[in-house]
Amino acid sequence: xxxxxxxxxxxLEVIYNDKCIMCGSCGAFCQNIYYDGGKLxxxxxxxxxxxxxxxxCPRAELNIPELELKIFGxxxxxxxxxxxxxxxxxxxxNAAMKDVTxxxxxxxxxxxxxxxxxxxxxxxxxxxxxxxxxxxxxxxxNAGERKGLGPLVQGVGHAIKAKxxxxxxxxxxxxxxxxxxxxxxxxxxxxxxxxxxVVAHACLAQGKGCTVCIDYSGEFADLSVDVKxxxxxxxxxxxxxxxxxxxxKGYIEVGHGNVEAMQKAAATKRVKNFAxxxxxxxDVVSADYVKVxxxxxxxxxxx
Amino acid sequence: xxxxxxxxxxLLDGIPRTIPEIAASTGMSDTYCLTLCxxxxxxxxINLRKSAGTWIAWRVNVRGxxxxxxxxxxxxLVREARDTEENDG
Numbered sequence: 509x510x511x512x513x514x515x516x517x518x519x520l521e522v523i524y525n526d527k528c529i530m531c532g533s534c535g536a537f538c539q540n541i542y543y544d545g546g547k548l549x550x551x552x553x554x555x556x557x558x559x560x561x562x563x564x565c566p567r568a569e570l571n572i573p574e575l576e577l578k579i580f581g582x583x584x585x586x587x588x589x590x591x592x593x594x595x596x597x598x599x600x601x602n603a604a605m606k607d608v609t610x611x612x613x614x615x616x617x618x619x620x621x622x623x624x625x626x627x628x629x630x631x632x633x634x635x636x637x638x639x640x641x642x643x644x645x646x647x648x649x650n651a652g653e654r655k656g657l658g659p660l661v662q663g664v665g666h667a668i669k670a671k672x673x674x675x676x677x678x679x680x681x682x683x684x685x686x687x688x689x690x691x692x693x694x695x696x697x698x699x700x701x702x703x704x705x706v707v708a709h710a711c712l713a714q715g716k717g718c719t720v721c722i723d724y725s726g727e728f729a730d731l732s733v734d735v736k737x738x739x740x741x742x743x744x745x746x747x748x749x750x751x752x753x754x755x756x757k758g759y760i761e762v763g764h765g766n767v768e769a770m771q772k773a774a775a776t777k778r779v780k781n782f783a784x785x786x787x788x789x790x791d792v793v794s795a796d797y798v799k800v801x802x803x804x805x806x807x808x809x810x811x
Numbered sequence: 812x813x814x815x816x817x818x819x820x821x822l823l824d825g826i827p828r829t830i831p832e833i834a835a836s837t838g839m840s841d842t843y844c845l846t847l848c849x850x851x852x853x854x855x856x857i858n859l860r861k862s863a864g865t866w867i868a869w870r871v872n873v874r875g876x877x878x879x880x881x882x883x884x885x886x887x888l889v890r891e892a893r894d895t896e897e898n899d900g
Contacts, residue, residue: 516823516870519856524816550855553871 510695511569514559515540515550518568522717523548525788527567529717531679532638532659533686534561537698543659546635560696566685567717572727578692579728580743586767588774590727592741593748595765599738602759608740609678609707609733610651611759612750614644616676619753621746622704625676626663628654636679638663640670653735657715661686668699676705676750681723684708688728705746710734710770712777720785724774739765814839814847815856818868822857825872829865 522528530548535541538561540554554561562568576583580591598608605611616622627650629639636658641647660679664687667675677683684706691700708726710733726732730747733740742748754760792799817837821828828836834844848868852859857870 516819519819520812520816524813524819526813547854552855553857555871 510558511563512558513562513568514557515554515561518559518562518565522565522567527717527720527788529567529682529715529721530636530657530659531566531682531686532662532665533564533566533683533690535659536564536661536665536686536690537696543662546656546658560698563693563696564686564690566682566689567720570685570689575688575692575728579688584727586771588771588778589725589732589741589767590723590743592732592743594742595767596740596742596751597738597763597765598733598740598751598754598760599763600759601761604648605759606648606651607735608738608754608760609709609735610648612707612731612754613647613676613678615754615757615759616705616750617644617647618757620674621749621753622674622676624667624672624674625678626660626667627651627678628658628660630654636660638666640667640672642672653709657713657717661690664690664703665698668702673702674704675702676707677703678707678709679726680711680713681708681726681729682711682717682721684726684729685723705730705750707731707733707747707750710773712773720781720788722778722781722785724777725770734770737769739767739770741765741767741770814843815851818844818847818851819856819870822868822870823872825870827867827869829867833868 518534532543535543540551541561542549542551573583576591582591584591600608600611602611605614613625624640624642625647626638627641627647628636630650635656636654638660639650640663641650660677660683664675664677677687687703687706691703706729708729710725712724725741730744731740731742731750742751751762755762786793786802793802814837818833821833821836830845830848831841834841837844845866848857848859851857857868859866859868
């Protein structure tokens with residue numbers, strides 16, 4: 509559904525409200541928004557009243573149960589980690605692949621499941637800058653986790669413009685949230701069907717907009733990976749196919765996963781940061797039958 | 812809410828305002844207000860110009876009675892006029 513809000517609303521509610529995580533969702537399909545030197549910039553003061561920027565931003569509105577139903581067709585049973593089909597432990601068998609995620613991407617590329625991947629540029633330190641990788645060497649060259657925040661989703665927009673047909677992206681949970689809104693928004697047709705595989709790395713980042721994030725594992729990705737342990741959650745058919753391809757190529761081997769550690773980290777982040785979300789809720793927060801003035805609640809809690 | 816948001820809210824009606832006016836509305840010092848407006852104009856969020864020694868900031872209005880609505884209403888008037896002409900003809 510289109511929300512009749514625009515760049516100004518995004519600026520007031522997200523960008524100047526310390527909630528922006530620079531994921532790049534707002535500017536992925538808007539020519540007015542661009543990122544330069546780790547900052548969000550505008551070419552002009554846009555007069556569009558129903559903006560893709562607002563409608564694609566994961567911090568603007570994120571109806572998690574509704575998105576889960578749209579993407580996975582079911583609601584979560586695991587309250588900490590979201591909807592997933594299978595928990596696995598992936599172990600790297602081919603050291604040339606550097607890590608599990610890279611192995612899965614290379615296998616997906618070689619099997620024709622994807623034709624390009626948007627990754628964080630290895631040449632840029634302390635920030636995520638998207639780079640489009642079309643070959644095995646490029647993917648391996650940009651393997652690994654990057655520090656900082658960055659507009660990877662805009663890289664997907666550029667890849668679609670560059671006529672890529674099956675695009676993969678490796679990002680953080682926030683990127684997966686933005687992409688979920690993009691993928692399941694029938695009101696803004698931006699060739700989002702070209703997004704073939706979303707891989708999210710488990711995240712405990714503490715950037716400016718991260719304090720209100722309640723997603724640890726990347727609940728809207730096709731595949732969520734804890735890079736340090738190799739524990740992974742397969743959430744969709746696309747994720748399963750990519751894992752199968754990597755196993756078939758002999759890049760990784762897969763065993764039963766143990767999600768206890770992930771569940772614990774996710775539950776802690778979810779509860780801790782949701783309190784901050786509530787604290788940010790300006791006027792009235794509604795839950796079930798009741799609407800409560802948060803100013804009053806804050807006053808009472810101080811008392 | 813960040814100070815930038817307060818500035819933006821003041822400028823949402825599209826009317827240009829001087830820095831002291833904005834500073835008074837948002838409860839910050841003129842110097843700080845000018846610094847923030849400078850940053851915001853740097854990334855394109857608002858316009859900032861100096862006119863006869865006075866800094867003036869404004870933003871294109873997207874709310875309420877906006878040019879866009881005026882254009883729409885004018886378009887409506889033009890259509891009505893054309894309809895009338897056609898009917899007369």
